[in-house]
Amino acid sequence: MKNRSGPRSGKFSEIKHLQERNAPDRHHEVRDTLNDFDREREQTELAEDADLRVNRNRYAQLVVRFKNNAAHYNSISLFVESMMREVNLSEGVSTRAAAATWALNLLATQPSQHALLEVIHALLPAVYCRFDSEKLPYPSAAIQLQVKDPDTIYWNPYFTHTMFVDQVDVDKGNVNQLADTLKKVLAANISRRDFISRFIENRRVEQKRNAFHAWRAHVRKAKSINFINESKNRRHEEETDTFRLQAVFYQWKVQVETSRSGFLTERLHESAAQLENAKIQYQLQCYRADRLIESTKEAKDELEKALTLNAGLEIQLRDLRAELVRKEKEYSEKLIRSVQSAFDMAQQYRTTLSSFHQMLPPPATYLGETPNFKEEIDEEVNLLLGYGEEQEAMSYSDTLFQWCNGVLYKQSTDKENFIPVRNFGSDFASGEVFYELMKFVFPALCPVLPPNCDRDFRINRLKEMSQKANLCYVLEVADFTKPVEDRIALAVSELFRRYAGNRWNESALKSFQLMEESEHREEETSASTMKVTEEADFIAYLSECQTYLHEIKTALSPQVNLERQLSEINQRVQQGEAHLTAQRLQGVPVPHVGSWSLRHFWMINNKSLADLKEKIAPTMDAQLWSQLLQGPLKVTLRENAETTAKLFYSFAGRGGKTLSETSFWRFVDRCGLPTATYTKENISAAFDRVASPQLATLLKGQGKSEEETRTLLTAARQEMDIRQVSDAQFTEILVRIAGEYYGDSFGLTEGVEKLLNTLKSSKTSVHASLSAFWTTEPQEVFRFFGDDLARIFFFYVKKQETSKLAKERAMAMQGGGRFGAVLSSSVYIAILRDCEYIAENNTTIQIYTTDCPPRMFITTQQVEQLLLSLQEQYEGSRAGEITFTVFIDALCSLCYYWCPDPFVHTSRKFAAFLSDMITQLITQHTGSTLILGEPPVISLKGEERITFF
Numbered sequence: 001m002k003n004r005s006g007p008r009s010g011k012f013s014e015i016k017h018l019q020e021r022n023a024p025d026r027h028h029e030v031r032d033t034l035n036d037f038d039r040e041r042e043q044t045e046l047a048e049d050a051d052l053r054v055n056r057n058r059y060a061q062l063v064v065r066f067k068n069n070a071a072h073y074n075s076i077s078l079f080v081e082s083m084m085r086e087v088n089l090s091e092g093v094s095t096r097a098a099a100a101t102w103a104l105n106l107l108a109t110q111p112s113q114h115a116l117l118e119v120i121h122a123l124l125p126a127v128y129c130r131f132d133s134e135k136l137p138y139p140s141a142a143i144q145l146q147v148k149d150p151d152t153i154y155w156n157p158y159f160t161h162t163m164f165v166d167q168v169d170v171d172k173g174n175v176n177q178l179a180d181t182l183k184k185v186l187a188a189n190i191s192r193r194d195f196i197s198r199f200i201e202n203r204r205v206e207q208k209r210n211a212f213h214a215w216r217a218h219v220r221k222a223k224s225i226n227f228i229n230e231s232k233n234r235r236h237e238e239e240t241d242t243f244r245l246q247a248v249f250y251q252w253k254v255q256v257e258t259s260r261s262g263f264l265t266e267r268l269h270e271s272a273a274q275l276e277n278a279k280i281q282y283q284l285q286c287y288r289a290d291r292l293i294e295s296t297k298e299a300k301d302e303l304e305k306a307l308t309l310n311a312g313l314e315i316q317l318r319d320l321r322a323e324l325v326r327k328e329k330e331y332s333e334k335l336i337r338s339v340q341s342a343f344d345m346a347q348q349y350r351t352t353l354s355s356f357h358q359m360l361p362p363p364a365t366y367l368g369e370t371p372n373f374k375e376e377i378d379e380e381v382n383l384l385l386g387y388g389e390e391q392e393a394m395s396y397s398d399t400l401f402q403w404c405n406g407v408l409y410k411q412s413t414d415k416e417n418f419i420p421v422r423n424f425g426s427d428f429a430s431g432e433v434f435y436e437l438m439k440f441v442f443p444a445l446c447p448v449l450p451p452n453c454d455r456d457f458r459i460n461r462l463k464e465m466s467q468k469a470n471l472c473y474v475l476e477v478a479d480f481t482k483p484v485e486d487r488i489a490l491a492v493s494e495l496f497r498r499y500a501g502n503r504w505n506e507s508a509l510k511s512f513q514l515m516e517e518s519e520h521r522e523e524e525t526s527a528s529t530m531k532v533t534e535e536a537d538f539i540a541y542l543s544e545c546q547t548y549l550h551e552i553k554t555a556l557s558p559q560v561n562l563e564r565q566l567s568e569i570n571q572r573v574q575q576g577e578a579h580l581t582a583q584r585l586q587g588v589p590v591p592h593v594g595s596w597s598l599r600h601f602w603m604i605n606n607k608s609l610a611d612l613k614e615k616i617a618p619t620m621d622a623q624l625w626s627q628l629l630q631g632p633l634k635v636t637l638r639e640n641a642e643t644t645a646k647l648f649y650s651f652a653g654r655g656g657k658t659l660s661e662t663s664f665w666r667f668v669d670r671c672g673l674p675t676a677t678y679t680k681e682n683i684s685a686a687f688d689r690v691a692s693p694q695l696a697t698l699l700k701g702q703g704k705s706e707e708e709t710r711t712l713l714t715a716a717r718q719e720m721d722i723r724q725v726s727d728a729q730f731t732e733i734l735v736r737i738a739g740e741y742y743g744d745s746f747g748l749t750e751g752v753e754k755l756l757n758t759l760k761s762s763k764t765s766v767h768a769s770l771s772a773f774w775t776t777e778p779q780e781v782f783r784f785f786g787d788d789l790a791r792i793f794f795f796y797v798k799k800q801e802t803s804k805l806a807k808e809r810a811m812a813m814q815g816g817g818r819f820g821a822v823l824s825s826s827v828y829i830a831i832l833r834d835c836e837y838i839a840e841n842n843t844t845i846q847i848y849t850t851d852c853p854p855r856m857f858i859t860t861q862q863v864e865q866l867l868l869s870l871q872e873q874y875e876g877s878r879a880g881e882i883t884f885t886v887f888i889d890a891l892c893s894l895c896y897y898w899c900p901d902p903f904v905h906t907s908r909k910f911a912a913f914l915s916d917m918i919t920q921l922i923t924q925h926t927g928s929t930l931i932l933g934e935p936p937v938i939s940l941k942g943e944e945r946i947t948f949f
Contacts, residue, residue: 048170059094063102101158398595407436423592442469485590485597487584592645612748616748643756659730792918792930811824825867863894891910895909895913898913904941
């Protein structure tokens with residue numbers, strides 16, 4: 001290959017060496033151009049920085065001069081006018097703009113020019129490059145030494161920022177310099193590109209030549225290798241044939257020797273077996289002979305032992321017969337003595353039983369006579385009253401109802417038209433039932449009431465009677481006006497325990513007296529014990545005693561059963577009383593006591609749940625679905641009816657018949673029902689299905705598309721009044737939520753039980769300012785103003801839909817209906833600003849006085865901090881988003897800022913604050929779509945309970 005490199009290869013190497021010599025010159029030329037550009041740019045930047053410092057120092061001297069002359073002017077306006085007139089005549093554009101900025105800041109300090117602050121905040125980023133308010137107080141040391149006034153430095157951003165006007169001039173010079181440098185670099189780059197192109201072409205020719213030489217060497221090598229391999233394979237095949245013939249011969253020889261060895265081994269084994277059999281036969285014959293000799297010796301020894309034992313047994317038999325005769329004589333004597341003792345004991349036992357039977361008290365029906373009215377009412381009512389035949393054990397309330405009905409039935413004059421007591425609410429509201437019970441338990445303390453006395457008079461007499469009887473639970477008039485069922489139930493259970501204790505004491509005293517009489521009777525009859533000598537008389541007397549014992553046992557059974565029942569009843573009443581007391585001490589009193597009062601929370605309409613079958617169990621038979629609703633679901637709802645009632649009345653108020661839509665969504669937020677998978681839109685759909693069942697039917701009947709139907713639904717929700725749901729509808733909504741929440745995983749019944757257990761165990765921490773808000777009276781205030789507060793919330797949500805910020809528009813138009821929308825913090829502050837409640841800073845906050853409601857009592861920063869602290873209570877709540885619940889909680893917290901007087905009740909603070917707020921909004925939005933009712937005037941002086949009209 002060396003011989004084939006002729007003149008052409010030499011020429012190529014010369015070109016290559018020439019290019020390598022010229023390449024460094026090209027690189028140095030480009031590098032020098034770039035270095036010149038960097039040096040010019042650094043010099044330019046230094047010059048610009050120096051010019052900027054000079055201009056700022058000149059402007060600082062100008063500011064100091066004007067600042068020193070400011071004392072000659074009577075007002076800031078005149079000073080600004082004079083300064084700007086002088087600057088416009090003698091200074092450049094940058095200096096005039098900086099002076100104008102300072103003038104605007106001076107004018108904004110005027111009380112009537114606060115609007116200029118917003119103008120300044122909008123103009124400064126447009127005048128100064130990369131404007132940052134945090135840099136304003138920190139200029140260079142030279143500026144600080146000259147000016148020395150922090151406010152003047154803060155009001156002159158030119159000390160810390162560069163103007164866009166100056167930056168434009170600087171950038172224009174940089175662009176021109178960059179264009180010149182770019183032309184030089186471009187020329188050097190074109191020459192370098194031509195050189196690289198020629199170098200690449202020569203390199204490609206050399207690569208082709210090297211590839212051809214390598215291919216030719218590879219082909220020659222492959223031919224040599226193939227020839228060597230063919231020779232090696234031929235020799236290997238010849239050697240393999242020779243070895244194969246040798247292996248076949250040796251294998252045949254081995255098989256012949258193996259066959260011969262096997263034949264000889266088999267003959268040897270047969271001979272050894274014959275020899276072993278002969279040896280075994282000889283050993284067996286010797287063993288039989290030895291056994292025969294040994295057995296003969298053993299038989300002789302046993303015969304001798306048997307003869308000796310027989311002689312000993314005959315002697316022992318004679319001794320036992322003599323002992324038997326002696327024992328029979330002793331037994332006869334002992335039997336005679338035992339019979340006489342047994343007869344004496346049986347006679348004494350009969351006498352004792354007779355006296356004990358006489359001292360037993362008659363069975364007392366502590367629950368009273370049960371009226372026979374089960375045939376006049378339906379089966380469900382019987383079960384509610386505790387008279388079901390299949391019911392194993394009555395509950396606490398059923399026990400008290402049965403006792404009350406027994407007492408009332410006993411004292412009733414018209415037993416045919418007797419109406420039983422079914423609840424501790426409406427049946428006890430008049431006070432007549434409680435008066436009859438008091439008269440039955442304490443007949444000596446109960447005065448005769450006039451026949452036509454009113455309820456208050458009767459209740460006051462009952463209060464006096466309870467105090468005389470030293471009862472723990474003394475009922476007030478308010479307990480009967482709006483019946484507080486748990487307090488009434490506790491008072492009735494105390495009456496029952498007093499009555500049962502009195503009856504028990506009477507029975508014990510009577511038993512003690514009869515026991516003393518029986519002791520004297522036993523002493524008199526012990527001397528006249530009869531004697532029995534005949535066996536027949538003794539057997540007859542024992543039979544008579546046994547018969548009498550059976551009679552005594554029969555008489556004792558009712559008394560024992562009565563004591564057992566009384567013990568169970570007392571335990572049941574004590575457990576129920578302890579449960580009611582514990583709930584009241586925890587601040588969550590039981591709203592209804594007894595199954596009859598709670599029937600609305602589990603007796604729901606099964607037909608209204610027919611649509612759930614398609615979602616939860618589409619393959620289930622209709623009859624099985626109906627049995628599921630009537631059986632397991634109703635049992636689950638009945639077992640958790642107390643939890644459902646607590647949730648309902650916690651937000652509907654004590655004695656409330658319906659739950660408003662506003663209170664329902666407060667319940668949803670407070671319990672944290674919305675999740676990532678089950679949104680507020682799903683909850684709103686369940687509420688619409690129950691509260692407005694005809695809404696979905698009307699929308700589907702119009703034949704619209706899904707998108708159009710959703711739009712119509714949103715519009716319909718916004719135009720609706722605030723809806724109300726009853727207790728049964730509230731239970732149905734919970735069932736629907738549980739079906740959507742847990743239906744796929746656990747089924748309907750288990751899902752309802754799991755949801756109610758979750759709501760029962762959920763404990764949401766309450767903000768310090770809201771602890772008093774969740775009491776009875778402030779909640780009554782909220783329910784009075786609830787509709788107006790909802791209208792205010794919806795009005796500002798509607799305004800937020802037209803906001804310039806996309807984030808605020810998204811908050812107002814998200815799913816979940818009216819109450820699914822949220823306000824932004826800025827809109828909430830705008831509401832307070834419309835009411836004239838927002839102060840600009842801490843110095844302008846007005847001090848609370850009792851003469852007139854305060855204005856501007858809180859700052860924007862305080863409102864934002866309050867909203868953040870309230871939002872931390874709710875899971876999933878995002879900063880800056882105000883739900884309806886947070887909206888109400890924030891208003892309640894603001895009433896403490898509005899009226900910080902600790903001697904004013906929270907309910908009065910809240911009511912007066914809402915009345916003043918609504919009055920301000922009515923004045924502010926006159927002629928708009930916000931329609932609010934005229935609020936009553938609420939005084940801050942008075943009791944906690946407020947009478948609005």
